[in-house]
Amino acid sequence: MTSRSSIQKLPKALAQDELEALQSVRMNPRDRALIAVLSRCGLRVSEACSLTVDNIHWSTGTPSLRFTGKRNKERVVPMNLEVQDVLREWLESRHFSDSPYVFCNLRNGQRLSRKTVWAAMKTYAQRAGIRHVHPHMLRHTFGTDLADRNVPVERIKDLMGHASIETSSIYISVSAEQKRHSVDRIDRRSRLSRWWSRQKNRDYRFFAQPRKQLHIGVLQTVGRDEELRQLKDNLSKSIDTLVIGPIGVGKSHLLALIEAENVLKVKTLSPAKEALINIAEELHKIGRLCPDGPDKEEGERPRARQQQAEMKGETLIADAGADQDNNQSHITEGGDASETDHSVPNIAPGASIPFETIKKQHARTTVQGWTDMVLGSVEKNEFVLIVDDLSDMTSSVGRLIDKLNRKFTIIAALPEVRRPHEKHFWKFDRVEIEHLSTADAKKLIRQCAAGANIEDYAMTETRVLQQSAGNPRAIIEIMERLRKEPAVTRSAVRDVSHTGARAQIDLTFAVVLILLFVVAARFFMRGIGSMEGYVLAGIGSALLVGIRFFMYRFKR
Incomplete structure (x- = not known):
């Protein structure tokens, strides 16, 4: 008799209609992808739970799962x-993008447990109205489907990771193309569905890993050596300078590269009072702010030294009265103290007062009052004032520039100098900043593309050049946008597109006018009985309506 233990049970597999019923149940993308991997790739539940994003290889000619299975093989x-469809949908929708596991816990991103998989399969089987389903049945279904389609045993053995009695740790080598054809044979969807899946995955399969947040690091200055040299030369000669150029050409970047002593930097001069307060705060940080303004500038610091000397002298006299025998010595020390008093540091009297206190004391001070305070705290051409953006230039800002220019060397950036404001910049030297040349733009693109899978x-280079027109900011923004894509395909x-660097012309009115003309011509041709003209006018109307669509589609 044959013992019950010696009888080898046949693997339990789902019928095709049962598998379809299970897949039709409403479930989250993770579980849908998990069922597909178990039933269409034959993974064990432990292998699926341990599957990492690095085990998915899209970049090969045959997208595949490469992992270490049972017996460390x-x-x-x-x-x-x-x-590919369901797995890509899950990878792109999961919240824990930094989790190394493909099938992670939906609450904490940790490795999915076998118990969770078993419970999920039981729940979905009940919803589908079929008998109890456990994860290993889906693996058996994969093997059964392969055998039903006359796939050679050697290939089944290799795909499922089985080991024969004789060679338990050796896999039979089968070409990847044969494997792909074997697995494709169990995809029972229509030819149209399979063709559509192939089109969607064509640009995705090259990408070896799921999306990672890649950011562009610190970039080197490209194509601005001459402008930077001119700025530094003007700075050394205390020449007021305007840096002029369109938005995004790198004006702020150039100003940030200026390094010199006694430099004050502000974002803008509008509103004027807020800008003056910012300048005053910078002066206060280095101990150069005189809160009482220019009227007391000359006498304030000597009086401070005199008060300190008087206080010290009073102390010496008190010491002399306490010790008459050392009176002469104290007088001598008092004299020495007076001499030493001349070395009191040349620090503004407001340096010891917190700036917030000064700000509160001058809460009602006008723009003119703050201007007098700032100008009274510095000497002519002692400081360089760098203004990052004067694009919001107004007449009041222009008057403020005229006043600040009496004491400060000003270096400012703005897109253009309008005619009403020319009088404020008549003595400024001008540094024109243009878009990058093609060669320099390519250098910047190479810097931005460093480390990206393209x-x-x-x-990519041609497209970025076309969309950016050599504008540095546009190049960086386009490359940042591409690096955030799941795959730079x-x-x-x-x-990808970017309109910030290109001048836009609204042709809506012209297109509508031409369209109305063509429609009127069509009715006119119909009225005079010219069928040829009527047809031509109809074709023209259709072309005008769809011209934007066709231009976009055929644009490379």
Whole structure:
């Protein structure tokens, strides 16, 4: 008799209609992808729970799962298009993008447990109205489907990671292309569905890892050596300078590179009072602010020294009265103290007062009062004032610049000097900043692309040059946007755009006018009985309506 223990049980597998019923149940993207991996790739539940994002290889000719399975043997299982679809949907929608595990816990991003998988399968089986389903049944379903389609045993053995009695630790080598064809045979969707999946995954499969947050690091200055040299030369000669150029060409970047002593930097001069308060605060930090303004500037510091000497002299006299025998000595010390008093540091009297206190005391001080305070605290050309942005230039800001220019060497940036404001900048030297040349723009693109996985770099470079028109900020923003994509594919590059660097012309009125003319011409041709003209006018109307769509589609 044969003992019950010696009888080898046949693996329990789901029928095709049962698997379809299970997949039709409403579930989250993670569990849908998990069921696909178990039933279409034949993974054990422990292998699926331990699967990491690095085990998914999209960049190969055959997208596959490469992992270490049972008995510490490496296993490679190709993914058919159905698995690619659901797995990509899950990877792009999961909240824990930094979790190393493909199937992570939805609450904390940790490794999914076997118990959770078993419970989920039981719940979905009940919803589908089929018998109890455990995860290993999906693996058996994978093997059964392969056998039903006459896949050779050697290939089944390799795909499922089985070991024979004779060679328990050796895998039979089968080409990746044969594996792919074998797995594709169990994708029972229509040809149209499979074709559509292939089109969607064509640009995705090259990407070896799921999205990582890559940020552009510190960039080197490109194509601005001459402008920077001119700025430094003007600074050394105390020449007021305007840095003029369109938005995004790097004016602020150039101003940030200026390094010199006694430099005060402000973002803007509008509103004027707030800008003056910021300048006053910078002066206070270095002990140069005189809160009482220019009227007391000359006499304040000597009086401070005199008060200190008088206080010290009173102390010496008190000491002399206490010790008459040392009176002469104290007088001598008092004289020495007077001589030493001349070395009192040349610090503004307001330096010891917190700036917030000064600010509260001058809460009702006008713009003119703050201007007098700032100008009274510095000597002519002692400080350089760098203004990052004068794009909000007004007449009041212009008058403030005229006043500050009496004491400060000013270096400021703005897009253009308008005619009403020319009188405020008549003695300023001007440094024109243009868009980068093609060669310099390519250098900047290479810097921004460092470390990124780009499928077609030549196409990416051409597209960025076209969209940015050599504008540095536009180049950086486009590259930042591309690096946030799940994959820098050709389609992602074609879809990216940037309009900030290009002058836009609104042609809506012209297009509508031409369209109305063509429609009127159509009715006119119909009225005179000219069928040829009527048809041509209709074709023209259709072309005008769809011209933008066609231009975008055929644009490379």
